[in-house]
Ligand SMILES: Nc1ncnc2c1ncn2[C@@H]1O[C@H](COP(=O)(O)OP(=O)(O)O)[C@@H](O)[C@H]1O
């Protein structure tokens with residue numbers, strides 16, 4: 163765990179129309195730390211994640227109140243540009259979502275192509291680096307021209323991770339990245355997270371308690387739009403302070 | 417022991433209903449082909465390949481339908497050329513840009529437009545659209561590119577071009593509605609994926625919406641083309657019904673459908689049979705367009 167906080171939310175509230183999904187979240191995430199978000203379905207984990215890269219506001223009728231500071235800069239400042247911001251934060255979704263119109267190569271390159279990179283060799287280098295980082299290079303290096311959607315589910319998800327890594331984001335958000343995958347693919351992605359945390363900060367939503375305890379340094383327990391407990395993963399899982407947390411992690415509700 | 421193979425009762429009757437529907441559709445279609453071929457056969461017997469010549473002159477018993485085929489293809493393709501960008505853009509506005517309630521209301525209006533009878537389009541075209549085209553649009557175009565044969569010649573108002581414009585207006589709601597449906601079925605996570613990479617809204621639309629719906633948009637165009645190929649009433653009212661091939665789009669012309677509609681009432685004998693053959697060819701072209709697209713879409717993986 164690192165003492166320097168990279169990402170800090172204060173009083174973060176998220177709405178869709180009049181419905182308040184998050185009720186003022188205060189959470190600090192350190193540099194090169196893996197934070198797991200756990201909690202029952204519908205408690206606002208995905209919404210919280212989507213507030214961190216300002217994706218929530220793309221939902222119709224949605225708005226956000228409060229503050230999110232990344233590397234000392236307020237994301238919800240009037241002057242800050244969500245598009246520029248999203249280029250610095252990677253996101254991986256629950257369901258692998260490679261762009262169906264793009265090849266494996268183009269999928270991975272998409273992020274920097276958006277930033278205007280055209281040079282072929284620069285692109286090639288970046289794609290190979292990302293695919294290696296995502297532990298996918300050896301499996302796809304001969305199939306870079308195939309559609310991204312032709313890969314297996316687990317490969318698609320690693321492709322999506324590679325795609326997120328190409329822009330070298332300091333922060334990676336993952337929303338239940340393994341919930342649609344088989345155990346072997348899941349293990350690969352967990353291993354990947356362990357490697358990636360040497361270079362970046364990762365916030366990962368998971369429904370899998372073992373996974374949370376395996377891969378994260380700190381765990382936040384969400385309940386009904388609040389963070390009920392936040393602390394070192396080992397402590398949250400062995401000596402939870404809140405009774406609700408204990409009930410949840412021992413499987414008595416949720 | 418064989419319970420897995422046992423077919424449940426409702427499934428059996430459902431399959432029968434499907435079978436019957438399929439057969440009725442098939443028989444109806446072949447019935448149309450046979451009917452038109454039968455109607456047109458005397459012309460085929462008497463004129464043979466003369467049916468595929470340029471001149472159509474009933475008093476002289478000359479029945480070449482090439483100018484009609486040309487008129488049909490030209491008006492339909494021109495209409496598609498005008499309608500597709502407008503439709504795709506409208507569908508993007510409706511599904512990606514307009515706020516929910518407004519989009520719903522507008523979408524409903526678009527679907528209403530698709531259901532308006534073509535005589536209404538025809539009347540509106542004749543009394544509203546044609547004057548505008550004649551007084552403003554055509555002279556303007558002619559002033560700048562009148563040296564091109566397709567924009568040359570005297571301006572009558574009723575013309576191939578006017579017919580194409582009304583066709584475009586008529587197929588826009590169809591293509592828009594289909595495209596909107598296609599865009600609505602794109603998983604939100606595709607859009608999110610693009611936005612999360614730092615795409616602007618337009619870059620997101622380009623990749624996540626348009627690129628991934630290419631074959632669907634193509635299908636929508638074919639649906640529009642199908643409608644345009646056979647559209648009769650509005651075209652008959654606006655095209656000027658001149659059975660002569662003129663390369664100017666501003667000159668009156670004739671499509672297969674408009675030729676049949678405007679002449680069938682006073683036709684008899686070989687003339688009637690020739691019109692029957694025109695109908696047969698029109699049906700053939702429509703079927704050809706339909707099946708070749710099906711085939712093309714299959715080839716592209718859809
Ligand atoms: N677009 C939306 N419109 C309305 N309600 C939403 C929307 N997105 C999320 N919600 C609501 O917000 C709550 C939290 O959802 P979510 O963040 O997806 O929870 P989690 O990821 O923890 O399962 C749920 O009650 C859900 O119904």
Ligand SMILES: [Mg+2]
Pocket residue numbers: 207208209337
């Ligand atoms: Mg969720």
